[in-house]
Amino acid sequence: MMILLQVCLVIHLAGLALLAGTIVSELVVFRTFSIRFERDGVVSAGLVDLAARFPVVKAIGGGALILSGIGLFTVTQGAFGHQLWFQVKMLLILGLVINGFITGSKLERRLKEGIRTNESSLLKSAAINLQRFCMTELGLFLVIIVLAVFKFN
Numbered sequence: 001m002m003i004l005l006q007v008c009l010v011i012h013l014a015g016l017a018l019l020a021g022t023i024v025s026e027l028v029v030f031r032t033f034s035i036r037f038e039r040d041g042v043v044s045a046g047l048v049d050l051a052a053r054f055p056v057v058k059a060i061g062g063g064a065l066i067l068s069g070i071g072l073f074t075v076t077q078g079a080f081g082h083q084l085w086f087q088v089k090m091l092l093i094l095g096l097v098i099n100g101f102i103t104g105s106k107l108e109r110r111l112k113e114g115i116r117t118n119e120s121s122l123l124k125s126a127a128i129n130l131q132r133f134c135m136t137e138l139g140l141f142l143v144i145i146v147l148a149v150f151k152f153n
Contacts, residue, residue: 001075008071015064020141022057027134029054034127043115043123058100080151089147096140104133 033047073081080086107130114122 005072005075008068008075011064012068012072015061015066015068016141016145017061019058019061019065020138022054022061023134023137023141026051026054027131027138030127030130030134034124034131037123037127041120043118048115062097083151083153085147085150085152089144092140092144092147096137096144099133099137099140104130104137107133 029047029051033044033051036042036044036047107126110122111126111130113119114126
């Protein structure tokens with residue numbers, strides 16, 4: 001049973017690193033996109049193509065997190081389920097998912113619309129808001145990690 005716990009924990013940490021790392025990468029791409037668009041007035045097709053690949057990587061990281069989290073919960077027989085820090089962590093994770101689907105998707109659609117129509121103001125606002133979105137997601141990740149490490153009750 002201990003080996004299963006360790007395997008689930010490794011997969012959980014790998015999924016966290018993959019998901020959070022991808023969000024950092026998105027932040028860098030959208031920041032670079034904004035800078036280049038502001039400077040040159042041209043959409044960088046390479047950055048757009050790169051950003052289009054991130055959802056797949058985020059889905060893999062998220063899937064690893066969810067499956068390994070279920071595994072950890074099962075192996076520990078729900079030992080942490082009644083603790084306040086764990087419940088708050090679960091609510092924040094739900095917030096991450098909802099924020100990603102609602103806000104992130106909406107902003108990505110706006111960016112694509114701005115690229116399609118070549119509307120400068122739409123492109124600028126979408127890229128800036130996507131950067132804010134990434135920072136919010138990273139902030140939530142930081143709070144989740146702090147909760148998991150310190151296990152406040």
